[in-house]
Amino acid sequence: MDTPDxxxxxxxxxxxxxxxxxxxxxxxxxxxxxxxxxxxxPGESFIAMDGQGxxxxxxxxxxxxxxxxxxxxxxxxxxxxxxxxxAMPKGNGMDEIIRQTTELxxxxxxxxxxxxxxxxxxxxxxxxxxxxxxxxxxxxxxxRVPKLYPPRPWPAALEALQMATHDSSESKERAIAAFxxxxxxxxxxxxxxxxxxxxxxxxxxxxxxxxxxxGWTDAEVEQAIAHSFTAVSLGRRILRAITAxxxxxxxxxxxxxxxxxxxx
Amino acid sequence: MDTPDxxxxxxxxxxxxxxxxxxxxxxxxxxxxxxxxxxxxPGESFIAMDGQGxxxxxxxxxxxxxxxxxxxxxxxxxxxxxxxxxAMPKGNGMDEIIRQTTELxxxxxxxxxxxxxxxxxxxxxxxxxxxxxxxxxxxxxxxRVPKLYPPRPWPAALEALQMATHDSSESKERAIAAFxxxxxxxxxxxxxxxxxxxxxxxxxxxxxxxxxxxGWTDAEVEQAIAHSFTAVSLGRRILRAITAxxxxxxxxxxxxxxxxxxxx
Numbered sequence: 332m333d334t335p336d337x338x339x340x341x342x343x344x345x346x347x348x349x350x351x352x353x354x355x356x357x358x359x360x361x362x363x364x365x366x367x368x369x370x371x372x373p374g375e376s377f378i379a380m381d382g383q384g385x386x387x388x389x390x391x392x393x394x395x396x397x398x399x400x401x402x403x404x405x406x407x408x409x410x411x412x413x414x415x416x417x418a419m420p421k422g423n424g425m426d427e428i429i430r431q432t433t434e435l436x437x438x439x440x441x442x443x444x445x446x447x448x449x450x451x452x453x454x455x456x457x458x459x460x461x462x463x464x465x466x467x468x469x470x471x472x473x474x475r476v477p478k479l480y481p482p483r484p485w486p487a488a489l490e491a492l493q494m495a496t497h498d499s500s501e502s503k504e505r506a507i508a509a510f511x512x513x514x515x516x517x518x519x520x521x522x523x524x525x526x527x528x529x530x531x532x533x534x535x536x537x538x539x540x541x542x543x544x545x546g547w548t549d550a551e552v553e554q555a556i557a558h559s560f561t562a563v564s565l566g567r568r569i570l571r572a573i574t575a576x577x578x579x580x581x582x583x584x585x586x587x588x589x590x591x592x593x594x595x
Numbered sequence: 596m597d598t599p600d601x602x603x604x605x606x607x608x609x610x611x612x613x614x615x616x617x618x619x620x621x622x623x624x625x626x627x628x629x630x631x632x633x634x635x636x637p638g639e640s641f642i643a644m645d646g647q648g649x650x651x652x653x654x655x656x657x658x659x660x661x662x663x664x665x666x667x668x669x670x671x672x673x674x675x676x677x678x679x680x681x682a683m684p685k686g687n688g689m690d691e692i693i694r695q696t697t698e699l700x701x702x703x704x705x706x707x708x709x710x711x712x713x714x715x716x717x718x719x720x721x722x723x724x725x726x727x728x729x730x731x732x733x734x735x736x737x738x739r740v741p742k743l744y745p746p747r748p749w750p751a752a753l754e755a756l757q758m759a760t761h762d763s764s765e766s767k768e769r770a771i772a773a774f775x776x777x778x779x780x781x782x783x784x785x786x787x788x789x790x791x792x793x794x795x796x797x798x799x800x801x802x803x804x805x806x807x808x809x810g811w812t813d814a815e816v817e818q819a820i821a822h823s824f825t826a827v828s829l830g831r832r833i834l835r836a837i838t839a840x841x842x843x844x845x846x847x848x849x850x851x852x853x854x855x856x857x858x859x
Binding site for chain 1: 848850
């Protein structure tokens, strides 16, 4: 399926409650954004996204109402969801990680507190991070807005991942491929991905975890391996805690899209 | 050749003029850095880098002198030099591009003014950028500090690249593989790399160019193709001008290191 040529149109994310039939009820902030920021005129079109994968071509009436013309079929999402578990770097590093990994196609972001994590994020951070993800999803023309979870300690995050991999209704495990990025050890992520994705019973989800400044502790690496993670390398140089998740997401997204192109 | 285990040691870049035999003559700033910032004690060791690929294990005397114990053999550089031609984004975006692509292994950075480039960098920017590259090379444990060129208009940069590919002493062309990253067109960079690197007569240098906010103009894409660039895609989503060079560098560096591992 080709992506239709709607590349020039602006994107606005709406909540499900804002849609009634073929009408969208816009908030004051959205009216301001369409009219004052984007300088849209009444009768002009934009793309409304519900953040869950659906896009509509919509026509603005110049007030709080926009009419849905039709749904737009688009395929800007990765063929398999990618979950990023990221040990939070210092300062505002998470802002850039969320912005860039959203552009690159991540489905979920799990901020993690590891032994060497210094950041103690304030409770209002999560709202800010979700707004950054929403903006980045619109700008990069994604169909879905990545879901952001509250920060959890590393062992709790591993437990939550294990819970999520059990499909309780059928009591069988979903096939998840999980990679732990480490400095100076492990095979290259690319080679590990090739191996996993060429195996029969392809995974339904990919998880990648990146460490904090100073890296994972030996105990944390062992915990991950006990939870079926494969230790991988991002190359011979030492990447900062901000750069590693962006590099890992780039490699996995590109690998998945290249594999998909091959299998068509 | 394995990288020796000197991972825990701090790195300091010195100028060639600071070395005399097995002695290094440190500047006041370097003495301050070793003693006050790194809290090194007299008699402790650090790694001195000349920024050209050579590392030494050196012992600090607590004053302006450090003794070279021996050279360290290391292989943290890419097997083929990677030149990044980057249309400068707005604001301070170049800082992050230089920092992250240096970590990822780039050999040269050519800032480019394209038709849609808004930034007019002040003359003192180049010094700042070179300092960022030097710091990032030290932190990521690279052997070489990337070379930064002054900003040039896109046509002038293409001409300079063409000049550089001619080896005047033997009047034959060096084999350069050049990629232009574009939105919504071209094959995936990964597939194009596979094709180029599997061909006989492997390139001696790889060049990748990324565009500004709003992308390359059609004329700029045509100019690049006339200079033997291949148009490639970084995936289905639209990447910002800051993210594209980081993603492109990640993919090329990982591809080169995976190819090298295979050919051993």
